[in-house]
Amino acid sequence: MCTIEKRGSLFILILDSDEDDQHRLNPTLISSILSALSEIKSQSTTGSALITVAHGGSGKFFCNGFDFRWAQAVSSQSDARRRLRQMTDSFREVVAAFVSLPMPTVAAISGHVAAAGLVLAFVHDYLLMRSDHGVMYMPEVNLGITLPDYFAAAMRAKIGSPMALRDVVARGVKVRAKEAMEMGIVHSIHDNVESTIEAAMRLGEELVNKKWVGETYAEIRKSLYPELCSALGLTHNLIISKI
């Protein structure tokens, strides 16, 4: 499940660990994130910003992707596939909600982030990562699973170098913070989980101080990732709030 905390204009979305410290995305967590984002959107004002963090448990994982335990807890393979498809479809709405969220978004990556979990990280505007623990990776090629269209679009949108894109998506390379920095995927890296979260808070405050108009912010963001938007079914609106 996830919870929201609000400090001034900063929203903090916390993936908590009551049931699963890997924060695997199953229907419960997906719908919990979706309703949290909808709540945040409805409360947003000029100068809001969002920080996503993962708490609790062993602290080893930020998000380890779709919950395959849940998908496989059925009697037939076709039912398992149906469950995976269900998660893929419902998580698409989470990604769409992030891409159209009317405020800057920051993710404090406190541990491993894999598959759908990496997509969740990538839909934030700024990724901060601890350097003492955790890797980012896309295990699909190892698992023999293709990427949903919006996963691939998110990867292409956020990984600029063709070689880095190949290594992450088509090679399943496990990318540590320092390597992610070199690849231009993360905004900054920090010594441990505490300093990562502190840096995320500082960045959040800095972005809040910009007092950006959220609606325009979201439209500019969307204009940067047209292929991702089209995979998500998001349309673009030209908003001139003032001149």
Place this chain on the structure above:
Amino acid sequence: MCSLEKRGNLFFLTLTGDDQHRLGPPLISSILSTLSKISSESTPGSVLITTAHGKYFSTGFDLSYARSASSPSEAVDRLKAMVKSLRPVAAAFMSLPMPTIIAVNGHAAAGGFMFPICHDYILMRRDHGVLFMPEVDLALPLPDYFATVMRERIRSPAALRDMMLRGVKVTAEEGVKMGIVDSVYDSTERTMDAAVRLGEELSRRKWNGEVYAEIRKSLYPESCRILGLTQKPLVSKI
């Protein structure tokens, strides 16, 4: 306004005056007709060098002209008209049948940053001037063709985010690191000297301008589509 000068094979397009070269209807139409003249006079080996007088290259659309309209809705209409009329300018740069070099003499912001980004080579002085997109701060959306050209020319996702979603002011040297600016120089004069040297070097290749333009267009297919430019295969000689 802008002036056109020709020295040998080099065309010099200069935004004149010491002001901010705000892109209002007169400047936009003056640039467009100059580009059309350059295009019609081009021969193999032609090269364009664009620059501006003073401390600014251009700070974008003339918002004070828009705001001087009699009503807010007319102000928005004026802005929309400027956005619309700059589109053929971007299209003209993108399809100009010769290599294009810009010597950035000072700030290039918003619509003014569209100029460097539509040139093949960006040379910039390091002692003054920043490149930036203030739309996020002004709560103005990016026109569709701005966003498209930026995406095709700024390939690092982090650089793109910093410029478009954060309004970061990029100095010449940062521009080199971000892969936006080709090279930097100590002053306007040195930037211009370097632009002329590069222009002469490119001119000696005597490239077929039509083919050059088609090759350029093939590098930026999304921009061409949104600017209404079509591509055609050409074989001038084999």
